[in-house]
Amino acid sequence: MNKTSLRSHLLALGIAVAATFSAALVPATSHAYDESSTSSVNVDTKGVGLRGHDPVAYFTVGAPTLGNSAFTAKHNGVVFQFASAANRTAFVANPAKYAPQFGGFCAMGVVLEKKLDGDPEAWHIADGKLYMNVNKDVQTKWLQDVSGNNKKAEQIWPSIRNKTPKSLA
Numbered sequence: 001m002n003k004t005s006l007r008s009h010l011l012a013l014g015i016a017v018a019a020t021f022s023a024a025l026v027p028a029t030s031h032a033y034d035e036s037s038t039s040s041v042n043v044d045t046k047g048v049g050l051r052g053h054d055p056v057a058y059f060t061v062g063a064p065t066l067g068n069s070a071f072t073a074k075h076n077g078v079v080f081q082f083a084s085a086a087n088r089t090a091f092v093a094n095p096a097k098y099a100p101q102f103g104g105f106c107a108m109g110v111v112l113e114k115k116l117d118g119d120p121e122a123w124h125i126a127d128g129k130l131y132m133n134v135n136k137d138v139q140t141k142w143l144q145d146v147s148g149n150n151k152k153a154e155q156i157w158p159s160i161r162n163k164t165p166k167s168l169a
Contacts, residue, residue: 040161041078041103042118042132049078050132053120055098056087058130064120075099098130101150102157106134108142110153115165126150 034045043049050067057065067081071088074080075095082088091098100118102110109116118132122139125131126146133139142149160168 035166036164038162038164039077039103041076042105042115043078047077047079049080049104050100050118051120052081054083054087055080055100055130056090057083058123058125059098060087060090064123076103078104097128100130100132102131102153103161104132106138107131107153108133108138108149110157110160111142111149113156113160114168115160115163 041049044051049055052067052069054065054067057063057067065083067083067087069081071082071085072079073082073088073092073095075091076099078099080091080099082091101107104118106114106116106118116134116138119135120132122133122136123130124133124139124143124146127150131142131150133142
């Protein structure tokens, strides 16, 4: 084997090893939004809420923060992941304080009688409660009247919470 060929093989091997190693370090996520589910909580195919983001971090860090599968707690059928054991402890002590409203579905979607996926990047805390929206454009509309929209959503949620998103389209 000549030097050029050997270098090419070593380079290819190095890239393959690096790709395999980095894939093992990056947690696999599944962001499936099931439009046929009658669940009142928005979870992925593994039952994880907030797409793996730490609900406590929204309050403490003030930013979406990915959780770690080593720190989990279950609440209302949802597995939540946390960035630290301390965040998990805080959540377990008071899940109602940290769990997203409307099961993590889009708050503006509920106003419109829909169950839309909640985006962990489109979030807001109002009156000490965590709300998600389907995207930042929809969030802009929801933020125009947070208290009015939340009042409407609270009235509508009981009638749609156990319906499939597809049936509300």
